[in-house]
Amino acid sequence: MNNLFGQPQGGQGPQNNAFFQIGGPQAAPPGHVPGQALPGFPLPWAQHFVAQANAQNRPPKRPASPAVSDTSSRPPSPTSILGSDTAASGILMLGAPEDPRGPVIKHEDLYYENIVFRAGNTIFKVPRFGLPxxxxxxxxxxxxxxxxxxxxMTDxxxxxLPPEITAYDFQxxxxxxxPLARHGAGKLELREWLAVIKVSTIWCMDKLRARAITQSEILFPASFSAVDRLLLGRELRVAEWMLKxxxxxxxxPMLLDARERELIGIPRSFKVMELRERSxxxxxxxxxxxxxxYDFRRKVKELFADDLARxxxxxQ
Structure with missing residues (x-):
């Protein structure tokens, strides 16, 4: 009678059975016919299991390297696809190298010239293309x-720049x-817009000046008094600020106090008193x-004509 491993009773134990030799070398017994079950493995599913386990223990095959002269895997060049007689083939020649011995020319659009300015003790080197x-x-x-x-041209x-224009003003x-100075700089503060009014007034930059006046009015703090706006208007020659x-x-209803009279000056203080008296x-x-x-605006234009005319x- 055979045991569970297909061996006669009394034979050697299962340690010699092929089941315990998975992955190891197995020599077929003499007279073994290929395709038949090995001794000790009469069941077909067991033989398939052994073959599968042996396959997993083998190292994987490496793909064969292509020969050096083998170009079958390389993509064809654009010229071989288009041909030399097609209209599209001319596009590929736009970037053809030029004769290095030829004359060097400046690009008509993408050659930027830098200009060096000095304001006070600070020098600025900026591309000319972005200046107002x-x-x-x-x-x-x-x-x-x-x-x-x-x-x-050089540092x-x-x-x-004129001495009255500081580095902060020019900046x-x-x-x-x-455009390069604006990039990533964030919004300007009131003090910066006031500096722009100053410079644009000196250099007759009317469009920029009008823009700076508008932006400054937006940023005026609520704490700005009439005297504050008057002093700024006189300093920067903004007639509308002075007039208002x-x-x-x-x-x-309140009269000018001592501090206000000191700030705007005695002659102008008397004119403000005259304006009130007339009303x-x-x-x-x-x-x-x-x-x-009362038409205060009309009388202000008359009494303070010299200030407004600056x-x-x-x-009028």
């Missing part, structure tokens, strides 16, 4: 260059007008009318 195209800049680079003069020979101007401030000082007389002659209905854009 109005005011002093509109004529700066159209004037003929005299022999031996190369201002703005040692910059274009020197603020560039931040509003030059004088009108407010004349219309309000009172006007109301007295018109019974039932309030002095706040703004060249002012129109």
């Amino acid at each position: 195209e109005e005011g002093v800049f509109s004529d700066m680079f159209t004037l003929p260059v005299m022999e031996g003069t190369m201002d703005g 040692d020979n910059p274009i020197i 603020s101007l560039l931040r509003t007008s030059h 401030a004088y009108e407010e000082l004349g219309r309000r 009172v007389r006007w109301a007295e002659k018109r019974h039932g009318r309030s002095r706040v209905q 703004d060249r854009d002012y129109q």
Whole structure:
């Protein structure tokens, strides 16, 4: 009788059975016919299991390397696809190398010229292409260059700005007008816009000046008094700020205090008092009318004409 491993009873134990030789070398017994079950493995599924286990223990086959001269796996070149007679083949020749011995030329659009400015003790080197195209800049680079003069070409020979224009002023101007200075700089603060008004007024840059005035008015803090706006208007020659401030000082019920009189000066303080007095007389002659209905704006233009005229854009 055979045991569970297909061996006669009393034979050697299962340690000699082929089941325990998976993955190891197995020599077929003499007279073994291929395809038949090995001794000790009469069941077909067991022989299949052994073959599968042996296959898993073998190292994987490496793919054969292509020969050096084998070009079957390379993609065809564009010229071989298009052919030399097609219209598209000419596109591939646009980037053809030029003769290095030929003349060197500047690109008509992508060759940027830098200009060096000096404001105070600070020098600025900025591309010419982004500078404002109005005011002093509109004529700066159209004037003929005299022999031996190369201002703005090097750090040692910059274009020197007027002494009243500080480095902060010029920096603020560039931040509003030059694309490279604007990039990543964030929004300008009130102080910077006021500096732009100053520079644009000196250099007759009307468009930029109007923009700076508008932006400054947006950023005026609520704590700005009429005297604050008056002083800024006088300093920067903004007629509208002066006109509104004088009108407010004349219309309000409170008189000028000592500090306000000191800030705006004695002559202008007397004119504000005159403005208030005229409004009172006007109301007295018109019974039932309030002095706040007086045409303060018209009288301000008359009393403070000299101040308002400092703004060249002012129109009466």
